[in-house]
Amino acid sequence: MYEAFFNLNTLPFENTPDPRFFFGSEEHREALAAIEYTIRMRKGYVCVTGPVGTGKTTVSRTMISRCSDSARIVPILHGHEDGKQLLRQILRAVEVTYHLNDDHAILLEKVFTFLHEQYAAGEPVVLLVDEAHAMSDSALQELCMLSNYDTNRAKLVQVVLVGQPELLHRLHEPQMAALKQRISMVKALRPMTIQETAAYIGHRIRMASIDPQHLQVRFPGKALEAIFNLTHGVPRLVNYVCDNAMLLASVKKEREITPAMVQTVAADLSLSLVHNDFVSSTSDAPRLALAGNM
Template identity: 30%
Template structure:
C-alpha cells in the first residue's frame, strides 16, 4: 500500500472507530461535555443523535473508555431485541444471573437487586445503547419500565441513547411520549466545515506517524468538503482513495483532481462541480477531454499544475 511512500506506520483513514484517532471536533467535544455533565448530575435519559457517519459510535466508545470508577457500565451495541432479549442483555452486562424459566417480574427483581448493590457501593449504573433507532417500540417501553427503579433521591440506572435522526422520529410517537418526557439532555452531532476537515486529516496523518510536508492543502480540503458534505466517514473514504491515487502517480501531495476521481468512485460522495472553462468548449471536444481525464492518471507535471490552478479557482467560486 502507500504506508512507506508517505512515511506512516498504519492506514490513517480506516472506517473502524478507533479512539486513538479521536480528534475532538467541536461537535464531538460538546457531545462529550453534555454526556459527562448529564451523567454526573444523575439524569435518567440522555440522547445523542447524528446522521450516518458523523462519529456516534466513536463517541460512544470514548465515553465507555473514559467513564471513571464511580460508574458501572452496560453496553448494548445491537439493540434490535425483543423486550425479553433486552432484559437478558442488560442483566448479562450487569453480571446478573437469570433462571431459564424466569418471568418478567423475576427479571426486574434481580436487576433491581443488582442496581441497589451498585448504589450501596457508591457507584452509578449507566446503560449505553448504540444504534438506538433500531429498538422496537415495545422494547423502548420495557427500557422505560426498567429505569423506573429508583431511590428517594436518584435513579438506580441512567440510560444513554446513541442513534440516527430516525430515533427522534421514533420517540416522537404519541405512544412513546412517557419516554420522550424523561430525556433531559440531548445533543445532535454536526458535520465538519472546511477548516475542521483540514485539521482533521492532518491530525489523523500525524497520529499514523506522518511528519513530512503537508499532504492535504486547504484547497484540497474544500474539495473534500464539497464531495463529503462534511461527514467524517465519507471524508475517510475519499482521503484513503486520494492517497492511493497520489501514490500511484508518485507524488507526495493530494490534489483536487485526486478528490474528484475518488468522489466518482464512491457511492456516498457528491459530485464536485466541473471547472467553468469546460462549458466554453464545443460539446464534442469537452466530452473528449473528460474521457481523456478519466482514463489517464499520469498527466505531465505542467498540465497538472494548470489543472490544479483551474480547479482551485472553481472550488473558491463554489464556496
C-alpha cells in the same frame, strides 16, 4: 500499505470508532460533554442523534474511555422485540444468571438487584444503547421503566440513547411521552463544516504520524475543498476519500494530494451519488480558500 511512504505509525483514516482519533468539532465536543455530565452527575437519560457516518459511535467509544473509571458501562444492542429480551441482554452483559422460563417480574428484579449492588459499590451502571432508533417500542418503554427503581436520593441507572434522527421523531410519539420526559439532554450531530473538515484531516494525520511536526503528506486548499464538496463533511465519507487518495498518491510516489486524485477516488467510490441527507441544512456553501498547509 502506505504507512512507510508517509512515515506513519498507523493508517489515519480507518473507519473504526477509535477514541485516539476523536476529533472535537464543536458539536462532537458538546455531545461528549452532555454524556459525561449526565453520567458523572447521575442525571438519568441523555440522547445523541445524527445521520449515518457523522461520528455517533466514535463519540460513544470516547465516552467509554473517559467514564469507565467512575461507572460500569454496559453496551446494549438494538433489535429487541420486547422488554423481556432487553432485560435478558442486560443480564447477559453483566454476567448475571437467569433462566429461560423466568418471567418479566423475575428478570426485572434481577436487574434491579444488580443496579442496587453496583450503586452501593460506588460503580453505577450506564446503559449505552447504540442504534436506539431501531429498538422496538416495547424495548424503549422497558428502558423507561428502569428509572422507576431510582432511590429517593439517586438514580440507579444512567441511559445513553444513540441513534439516527428518526429517534427524535419516535420520542415525540404519544406512547413515548414517559421516556421523553426522562431525557435530560438531547444533542444532534451534523456533518462538519469545511473548516472542521480541514482540521479533522490534519488532526488524524498528525495522530497517525511518527513525527507530527514534520508531516510527509500535504492536502492543499483545492484538494480539501474537493473533499468537502464530495463528502459534505460526513466523517465516514471523508475517511473513505482520504484513505484512497493517500493510497493513490503513494502509488504515484507523490506526497501532495491533488484535486485530480480526489476526483479519481470519488469516481471509483461513486461519491457523486451521496444522498443529500448528508448535507447540513444549516450550513452555507463553502467560501473559504484554505491554506495549502495543515
